[in-house]
Amino acid sequence: MFVANPERAQNQLRAFLFDLDGVITPTAEVHRRAWAALFTAEFAARGAAPEYTEADYFTYLDGKPRFDGVRDLLASRGITLPEGEPTDPPERETIAGLGNRKNEHFLRILEEGGVEAYPGSLALLEACRRFEFEAAIVTSSRNGKRVLLAAGLADRFEVVVDGIHASELGLPGKPAPDTYLQAAHELGIPSSECAVVEDAVSGVAAGAAGDFGLVIGVDRGVGQDALVAAGADLVVTDLAELIPMLGAE
Numbered sequence: 001m002f003v004a005n006p007e008r009a010q011n012q013l014r015a016f017l018f019d020l021d022g023v024i025t026p027t028a029e030v031h032r033r034a035w036a037a038l039f040t041a042e043f044a045a046r047g048a049a050p051e052y053t054e055a056d057y058f059t060y061l062d063g064k065p066r067f068d069g070v071r072d073l074l075a076s077r078g079i080t081l082p083e084g085e086p087t088d089p090p091e092r093e094t095i096a097g098l099g100n101r102k103n104e105h106f107l108r109i110l111e112e113g114g115v116e117a118y119p120g121s122l123a124l125l126e127a128c129r130r131f132e133f134e135a136a137i138v139t140s141s142r143n144g145k146r147v148l149l150a151a152g153l154a155d156r157f158e159v160v161v162d163g164i165h166a167s168e169l170g171l172p173g174k175p176a177p178d179t180y181l182q183a184a185h186e187l188g189i190p191s192s193e194c195a196v197v198e199d200a201v202s203g204v205a206a207g208a209a210g211d212f213g214l215v216i217g218v219d220r221g222v223g224q225d226a227l228v229a230a231g232a233d234l235v236v237t238d239l240a241e242l243i244p245m246l247g248a249e
């Protein structure tokens, strides 16, 4: 564990607000592959330069709501498309159409590979139960409930704020703090007693933008420095490293 902010690491906590993809389940990888399939083909068809690379995922897509990611990455290549409607079919050349095309890739890859939660994340969830910490999911993904179900975790969290719930409430997505604040509100716990747990720069920034008790970065490839620069108070590579913070065994 790397502690960037020792004072804040002492804050009293009552709840953990977990991102899902890349924090509880390894599905950030599924999103990453689906985005690569979409944009490698789309940029080639448009002759857009430079071609799509992994760095684009971490800079423009990781952690953000689906259509925000499409818009931000296209803008980086100077491409502007009409927004379209959220229900646009995948073949339509709109922000929503491209996002929904990516979702077809996502669902196919998810179906092929299935989902198993990270063992260290399951161990932390078990410790949360043992030491009576509340646990919520805060994910930009509209597939959040589907992924939880596939991982056998559908009933494991007191509160789930996913991309569908956020859009029903009209909440801006990460890096805005609103979806995390909503989860604290639904748990009935002051945000200052909640820890945000995130693997994406946009998600850590969302945590740092709210008055949360602690912002925990999970380094699944983004890098410790980038997570600390975005506002992480501490960084782990596996959630089991957090168990000693909850109480004595």
Ligand SMILES: O=P(O)(O)OC[C@H]1O[C@@H](O)[C@H](O)[C@@H](O)[C@@H]1O
Pocket: 021, 028, 031, 032, 061, 062, 063, 064, 065, 066, 069, 103, 106, 139, 140, 141, 142, 143, 144, 163, 200
């Ligand atoms: O397209 P979905 O399932 O609504 O997901 C939105 C985003 O959810 C985030 O959790 C992922 O990090 C992003 O890569 C993804 O694009």
